[in-house]
Amino acid sequence: MLVNASIVVIGGGPAGGAAALELAQAGCDVVLLEKQPVLGWKIGETLPPEARLHLQRLGHWERFQPERHLPCHGVVSVWGHAAPVEKDFIFNPHGHGWQLDRAQFESGFLNAAVEAGCKVRLDVAVERIERQAAAWTVHTSTGSLLADVLVDCTGRRGTLIRREGGHYEQVDRLVSIFAIATTSQASDFDSRTYVESHPDGWCYTALMPNGTRTVAFQTDVDLVPEGAPTTAWFWERVRACHEICRLLNTHAYQLLDAPRMVAAHSGRFQHCAGPNWIAVGDAAMTFDPLSGQGSAKALESARLAVQAILHQGDYRTACEQLWLNFLRERRDTYRAELRWRDTPFWSRRHAA
Structure with a gap:
């Protein structure tokens, strides 16, 4: 069966959910497709605290507040010197940030989009996309849809933008090796984000709403031993980050399972929009996790994309400015760490 829709959003992450919600609020006929049966x-x-503005603008603040997110009251960084520096959000005019329950955060947007009139279809895989004159036919695992506009929110896969021949400009080869740590002690109430540099990269940890801790080490992929990184290799680097190691030892954390590795490089597609299509969030550009702005930038990207779809903004120019601002911030942050500037990881970033 062929279903007609003015706009089809592919991908149900923060960018897709926010874009679908705002488009539905504007009265558009929207269908959102998500390949996962549930958002796990x-x-x-x-x-970050500034994301509150996006939530309020979308009318999503009242829904967001009761969700199971953990207030984050600041950042502790060991960067450029051995002594930790604390940045408290008490001085931020937008209040505190949050350590997100990602599944609830994303499903909250989808539920709000449904209430606004969007048709959300989970467990639907996009199998093929065809351009037909000024429209698109999207063939899925459950049928086909005819759409005037496609919104690519498929994350780093960039399903549509790659189909349209987009050229990806990759800045680095960063990967994130992460694990979940648990403790039997009920003693850790420090919900601040910890960031600490290391000769081969940098480490961070954050307390999650369910009481576990995410621990992650970021480095370049060629600095990781061939094959999957071992627990011993991972722990060796985490232990060298003394402030984070102290925190984990104080509360007797142990890894729940072996570390996993995912891509974390920065990059962008030079053209993030074309005739009757637009790429949003990580499908358009990806940011170094050091920026701590992944979901916030996804919401901003969705806002700009919706403005462009509604003929109220220049998306390409706005994305270019976002990218240039990010590159400047990335350069300045990495160059602030001088202790290991001659090691491969840091010399690459000082030369950029």
């Missing part, structure tokens, strides 16, 4: 567990992420 994902590695935790910190939402």
